[in-house]
Amino acid sequence: EVQLLESGGGLVQPGGSLRLSCVASGFTFSSQGMNWVRQAPGMGLEWVSGISNYPSLGSTYYADSVKGRFTISRDISKATLYLQMNSLRADDTAVYYCAKMSGDAPAWGQGILVTVSS
């Protein structure tokens, strides 16, 4: 069974930083592209960032709204996906989901809340 478990969320002041982690299990992590998707309170889903699988292993992609502030990475040995979030703003407040969106059987984590407020 595919499982994705996010951690690292919480309350942070505007301008601050936070790193989200997502531990994956139940599939071959190294062969799957992975993504972060967020959902602001009462709003729809917004793709944030993605990292590709083989053969373009490690290519990264970002939504314009986070480009230059967020960095996605992965540690294959730990089957863990990361999202380093810097220069956080109030409009980054959202539930952040780790998601396997391509290939067979898409799967999402349960989500982690990030609140940016003074």
Next chain:
Amino acid sequence: QSVLTQPPSASGTPGQRVTISCSGSSSNIGSDYVSWYQQLSGTAPKALIYRNNQRPSGVPDRFSGSKSGTSASLAISGLRSEDEADYYCAVWDASLSGWVFGGGTKLSVL
């Protein structure tokens, strides 16, 4: 303004068949696979359809997906009260180099 266009709401009575549309362009729906997600209130999105019309294990065959050109549809037959949720379409956009979502459709079971 979402890249993919979905109706904001849909409704039906128990047992009915409802469809939800998702309209895009040649750079997204016209060139890649469409997925559909169901989000029950207060929970994480769950995949209902991937690769246009494939159902993950455990998803009832009441749910079906189709695609034609730059549009896609999700059909739900034998509507049940537990189908009341938000539904989103998603696809990779080659021009944007990123995933795009529809704005979501809130389904009410009357």
